[in-house]
Structure formats: C-alpha cells, structure tokens
Amino acid sequence: MAVTGVLQSALGCSTPVQAQPAGRRCGVHQIHTFHGLHRHSVVGQQVVSLSSFKCGLQRCRAQRACRARAVSTFAQAGTKYDYDLVIIGCGVGGHGAALHAVECGLKVAIVEGHDIGGTCVNRGCVPSKALLAASGRVRELKNAMHLKSMGIQVGSVSFERQPIADHANQLASTIASNLKRSLEAIGVDILIGAGKLTGPHTIKYSLPGRVDVGGTVTAKDIMIATGSVPFVPPGIPIDGKTVFTSDHALKLEWIPKWIAIIGSGYIGLEFSDVYTALGSEVTFIEAMDNLMPGFDKEVARIAQRVLINPRPIDWHTGVLATKVTPGVPGVKPVLIELTDFKTKEVVDTLEVDACLVATGRAPYTHGLNLAAVDAEVDRRGFVPVNEKMQVLDKSGKVVPNLYCIGDANGKYMLAHAASAQGISAVENICGRSHVLNHASVPAACFTHPEVSFVGPTEEQARETAQKEGWADKLAVVKTSFKANSKALAEKEGEGMAKMIYRKDTGEIIGVHIIGLHAADLIHEASNAVATRQTVQDIKFNVHAHPTLSEVLDELFKGAHVEKQTRANIKPEAAKVPVAA
Numbered sequence: 001m002a003v004t005g006v007l008q009s010a011l012g013c014s015t016p017v018q019a020q021p022a023g024r025r026c027g028v029h030q031i032h033t034f035h036g037l038h039r040h041s042v043v044g045q046q047v048v049s050l051s052s053f054k055c056g057l058q059r060c061r062a063q064r065a066c067r068a069r070a071v072s073t074f075a076q077a078g079t080k081y082d083y084d085l086v087i088i089g090c091g092v093g094g095h096g097a098a099l100h101a102v103e104c105g106l107k108v109a110i111v112e113g114h115d116i117g118g119t120c121v122n123r124g125c126v127p128s129k130a131l132l133a134a135s136g137r138v139r140e141l142k143n144a145m146h147l148k149s150m151g152i153q154v155g156s157v158s159f160e161r162q163p164i165a166d167h168a169n170q171l172a173s174t175i176a177s178n179l180k181r182s183l184e185a186i187g188v189d190i191l192i193g194a195g196k197l198t199g200p201h202t203i204k205y206s207l208p209g210r211v212d213v214g215g216t217v218t219a220k221d222i223m224i225a226t227g228s229v230p231f232v233p234p235g236i237p238i239d240g241k242t243v244f245t246s247d248h249a250l251k252l253e254w255i256p257k258w259i260a261i262i263g264s265g266y267i268g269l270e271f272s273d274v275y276t277a278l279g280s281e282v283t284f285i286e287a288m289d290n291l292m293p294g295f296d297k298e299v300a301r302i303a304q305r306v307l308i309n310p311r312p313i314d315w316h317t318g319v320l321a322t323k324v325t326p327g328v329p330g331v332k333p334v335l336i337e338l339t340d341f342k343t344k345e346v347v348d349t350l351e352v353d354a355c356l357v358a359t360g361r362a363p364y365t366h367g368l369n370l371a372a373v374d375a376e377v378d379r380r381g382f383v384p385v386n387e388k389m390q391v392l393d394k395s396g397k398v399v400p401n402l403y404c405i406g407d408a409n410g411k412y413m414l415a416h417a418a419s420a421q422g423i424s425a426v427e428n429i430c431g432r433s434h435v436l437n438h439a440s441v442p443a444a445c446f447t448h449p450e451v452s453f454v455g456p457t458e459e460q461a462r463e464t465a466q467k468e469g470w471a472d473k474l475a476v477v478k479t480s481f482k483a484n485s486k487a488l489a490e491k492e493g494e495g496m497a498k499m500i501y502r503k504d505t506g507e508i509i510g511v512h513i514i515g516l517h518a519a520d521l522i523h524e525a526s527n528a529v530a531t532r533q534t535v536q537d538i539k540f541n542v543h544a545h546p547t548l549s550e551v552l553d554e555l556f557k558g559a560h561v562e563k564q565t566r567a568n569i570k571p572e573a574a575k576v577p578v579a580a
C-alpha cells in the first residue's frame with residue numbers, strides 16, 4: 001500500500017491522504033474551519049519531512065497542538081484505534097483533559113450527550129457568578145450607610161429581574177460557544193450523543209429519537225467525565241416553579257418574597273446572597289446542628305455574623321425537610337414538613353412562597369454500561385477510581401485504559417478539581433505517573449464577602465494530628481482584614497484569615513479566609529501547599545502595598561516555626577535584574 005493509503009486507513013479517512021509539499025504552512029483558517037483537512041495535510045507533511053512542518057499560528061495553543069498532532073498521527077499510523085483518547089462528557093473536566101491531551105500529542109474525540117460545557121458553564125459556576133455579580137452590585141448600591149461613609153450618596157436603586165436573568169443566560173451561552181470553538185480549533189472531534197461502553201476500547205454513542213446521529217468509535221484510552229445532577233432527597237417533588245433546584249433557580253424566572261433553602265452548603269449560601277440582595281426573605285433548613293457544616297467552624301461563625309445575621313435570613317438547624325408540597329405562585333404556599341434529625345419526629349410545618357433544594361449533587365453515571373469492563377458504580381453512583389483516576393473493577397483491580405474524572409468520581413466536586421483530575425489522568429495515560437494532591441485544591445464560595453479555603457478545617461486537622469501523634473506540633477495563626485490598609489480604604493474591614501501549620505517543620509496544612517476577594521487571595525496559599533513551600537520560605541515573599549494580599553503576608557509572618565532553616569533559598573535568584 002502506498003504511504004498515503006496506509007495513513008488513510010490508519011486515520012479511518014474517507015478522503016485520500018495527500019502528501020503535501022515540504023515547507024507548506026498550515027493556516028489559521030484551515031485549523032478553525034476544516035480541521036479534518038488540516039489533519040490530512042499535517043500528516044502528509046509529516047511523511048515528506050518532519051523538520052519542514054511549520055505552522056502559520058504564532059505562539060498559540062493551536063500551534064503547539066498542531067505540532068503535537070503531527071507527531072501523534074505519525075506515531076499512530078500503525079495503530080488499530082480511531083483515537084488515542086475518547087472522553088465521555090464535555091464539561092469543564094472533559095474540556096480540560098482534551099486540551100491537555102492534544103498538547104501531549106494525542107488524537108482526541110469527546111462525546112457529549114446534552115450541552116457542551118456541562119454543569120459549570122450551563123447550570124453552575126458561570127450563570128451563578130453572573131447572578132452574584134449583578135445582585136452584589138444591587139446590594140452595594142443599596143447600602144446607603146456604607147456609601148455614605150465614603151461620602152457617596154445615590155438616589156433610589158432599582159433593577160429589572162429579566163435583564164439580570166438574561167445576563168446569566170447569555171454569559172453561559174458565550175462561554176459554551178468559546179469552549180466548543182477552543183476544542184474545534186485544536187482538532188478535537190466532538191461526537192454528539194450519549195456514550196456508553198461496549199467493550200474495553202469501544203464506545204457507542206446515540207441520541208434517543210435521532211437516527212441521524214450516533215455511531216461507534218474505538219480508542220486506546222477512554223475517560224469518563226459525565227459529571228453530576230442535583231440530588232433531591234425523597235419526599236420532595238420538584239415542580240420547577242415553586243419547588244426547584246439550582247437548575248431552575250439560575251434562570252431567575254421570579255423572585256419569591258419568601259424562599260426556604262434546604263441545605264446551607266455552597267449553593268444554599270450563594271443563592272441566599274442573590275435572593276436577599278434582590279429583596280427576598282430566606283429561611284435556611286439545615287440537617288446538621290449548625291449552618292455551613294462543611295466549613296471551618298470559626299469561619300462559619302464569622303459568616304453567620306457577616307452573611308446571615310444582618311440580612312433577612314432565619315434558619316432551622318438539626319432538622320430534615322422530609323415532605324414538601326408544591327404551591328401555586330401568589331395563590332397557594334409551599335408546605336415544608338420539618339423532622340428532627342435525631343428523634344425523627346415531625347416538629348414543624350413551614351409555609352413559604354418557594355423552596356430551593358440545595359442538598360448536594362448526585363453523580364450522573366447512568367447508562368455508561370460499566371459492566372462491559374466488569375466494573376460498577378458504588379452505592380451512591382460514583383465511579384470508583386484510584387489516585388491516578390484509573391477506574392477500579394468489582395474486585396478493586398485497575399481496569400486497563402479506563403479513567404474517570406470530575407464530579408462522576410466524587411473525589412472533589414468542583415470545576416477546577418475536575419479539570420485538574422483530567423490533566424492528571426492524561427499525564428498517566430502518557431506514561432508520566434501523576435497524582436493530584438487534592439489537599440492543595442482551593443475552594444471558594446462567592447458570597448459577599450467571599451469565603452475560601454485550602455486543606456482541612458481546623459477541626460479536621462486537629463483530629464488527624466491527634467490520630468497521628470503530632471497534636472502538640474499543630475499551630476494556628478490568624479490575621480484580620482481590619483488591619484489591612486486596602487480593605488480599610490474600601491471600608492470592607494470585616495474578615496479573617498487563618499493558617500493551620502506544623503510548628504516543628506513549617507508545613508502549611510490549611511488556610512481559611514473570609515473577607516473581600518477571599519476567592520482570589522487563596523491561591524498563594526494553595527500553590528504553597530501544592531509546591532510544598534514551608535512557612536519559613538513563604539514569609540520572605542514580598543507583597544505589593546497596599547493590597548489585600550498583605551492579609552496573607554501578615555499571616556505567614558505571624559507564624560512561629562521551631563526549625564528556622566529555609567529550604568528553598570536559591571542564591572542566584574538575587575542576581576536576576578529587577579525591572580526599574
């Protein structure tokens with residue numbers, strides 16, 4: 001068979017693969033519009049002369065990607081699979097994995113059954129942050145006392161619900177399109193349909209009622225990235241109008257006068273911020289004894305003082321919402337039966353205008369047919385994986401060439417965690433052993449002010465230290481936003497940062513922040529945990545003045561470590577010239 005014929009069959013192409021003249025440049029247009037054509041010409045060039053392959057794109061991801069693809073397709077000429085990697089699910093996890101895989105030279109397809117961008121882009125992070133941004137602005141402008149303290153007076157502040165809802169909706173569409181384009185630009189094939197495994201290297205994809213889409217593809221490696229959906233406890237019917245989950249709430253179809261929020265985790269807190277800014281009264285219903293049970297206790301106490309008490313919010317803790325009866329907006333209230341979490345006795349019935357169910361998320365792993373590789377989901381529906389994101393079978397052994405990342409494996413249900421796991425899995429696929437340190441993954445709740453953290457809560461850290469016999473070495477240091485010049489200039493002195501560390505070694509274990517821009521501030525700490533920077537090192541970092549990041553500077557400088565040796569001192573660093 002001629003060289004072009006070998007490549008044609010290796011790529012599964014219907015068009016003959018032509019060898020291109022050496023030195024021909026690939027154009028932006030080809031990449032963006034006809035990536036299939038681009039692939040052929042790259043392969044052609046690869047055959048003629050590897051060194052003569054050039055890309056018209058300068059210093060961009062697509063350039064690196066097309067170089068990588070040239071290597072990949074060349075290397076694959078003799079393989080028997082359609083792709084090196086097929087990812088099932090195009091949320092942020094699948095997207096992050098696909099970008100990295102292409103950069104590593106893999107030929108990639110992504111199977112998507114519903115909407116590109118998944119939860120985060122369409123029903124999660126992105127629209128919720130748009131609502132928080134708009135409602136946060138309303139809250140700020142309505143806070144006459146705060147503005148007056150800086151000499152500002154505004155007249156009456158009004159807003160329109162629909163344009164705020166449109167802002168969230170349009171932002172989601174824009175980001176989803178950007179995400180799709182970013183995949184197409186680097187030659188990732190997007191296969192529309194719900195994917196299921198039919199063998200160790202085979203995926204069938206289809207859409208119910210659509211005979212025109214679907215097919216079967218093979219891949220050397222497969223990655224499951226199918227995400228999650230809202231978890232709704234039994235006894236709670238969702239009508240999407242008066243009783244709803246975040247999926248509906250993000251559309252902001254109406255602003256109830258009084259809304260009960262079941263669950264005081266991330267979603268409950270962020271929506272309490274949105275609704276109270278837009279004029280609703282909120283009642284939290286929380287199963288645990290305290291609000292925000294998943295957060296550091298001290299942070300939750302401050303949050304209660306800053307985010308809950310000054311707002312029209314009340315709460316019932318230690319109770320489960322066991323039965324909810326939907327209402328009719330403006331006509332019939334929603335009824336919520338509350339049951340004591342410990343005694344299991346019905347203790348109250350609430351009548352409210354609406355009810356948001358924010359009781360966690362359930363993995364969406366339905367229909368994946370893991371049985372095809374002798375694996376199964378756990379009792380909560382998560383796909384079991386090891387620390388390299390490799391799927392484990394029923395007996396706990398690694399299923400070769402199968403990975404699962406993101407919300408579907410339940411390790412850490414955050415967008416950036418999903419993406420980081422995807423990148424980690426790709427590294428393992430490429431033979432470079434990699435384990436993501438989940439203790440270094442930051443988290444943030446985007447209330448006003450924000451809450452953020454990395455690592456365990458102080459309570460969890462103390463428990464671990466006790467078990468492992470280093471409780472006397474655990475130390476905690478705190479700083480306040482009240483002493484920070486920038487926060488005071490903004491008249492936003494409410495807030496605290498605390499670091500949990502080992503005073504014998506200087507190891508940073510966790511950092512928790514509540515205060516202005518806490519979500520941005522956490523990264524210095526999370527990166528320090530990731531790179532194992534110690535307190536002794538980090539306290540020499542220099543922070544611009546006056547900035548909020550000095551809250552952390554003060555935190556690091558306030559820590560006392562027994563061992564004063566600095567580990568990361570590089571003498572030559574001092575010789576690097578500094579820009580004037």
Ligand SMILES: Cc1cc2nc3c(=O)[nH]c(=O)nc-3n(C[C@H](O)[C@H](O)[C@H](O)COP(=O)(O)OP(=O)(O)OC[C@H]3O[C@@H](n4cnc5c(N)ncnc54)[C@H](O)[C@@H]3O)c2cc1C
Pocket residue numbers: 088089090091092093094111112113114115116117118119120121123124125126128193194195196225226227228246267364366367368405406407408412413414415416417418446
């Ligand atoms: C209201 C809300 C706000 C949030 N805010 C934040 C935030 O601010 N920051 C943050 O880090 N996280 C946030 N999250 C969490 C974040 O959205 C998730 O952790 C993240 O989306 C998980 O990404 P994923 O790729 O694992 O899954 P998903 O984003 O759920 O994507 C999975 C994709 O797989 C597709 N799929 C499922 N099954 C199949 C199949 N069989 N075949 C083909 N395709 C399939 C789905 O259609 C979906 O597109 C928020 C979540 C919610 C609900």
Ligand SMILES: NC(=O)c1ccc[n+]([C@@H]2O[C@H](COP(=O)([O-])OP(=O)(O)OC[C@H]3O[C@@H](n4cnc5c(N)ncnc54)[C@H](O)[C@@H]3O)[C@@H](O)[C@H]2O)c1
Pocket residue numbers: 233262263264265266267268270285286287288292293294319320321322357358359360361412413414443444445446
């Ligand atoms: N800013 C962010 O990063 C962000 C924002 C929103 C959502 N998320 C992600 O989405 C996921 C889901 O968020 P969430 O707030 O729904 O879950 P969550 O796990 O954060 O909080 C759920 C809360 O509901 C309570 N609860 C559960 N069942 C109950 C019942 N029957 N009655 C009363 N209380 C009950 C729990 O005790 C818990 O406090 C989170 O895991 C988070 O990772 C992240």
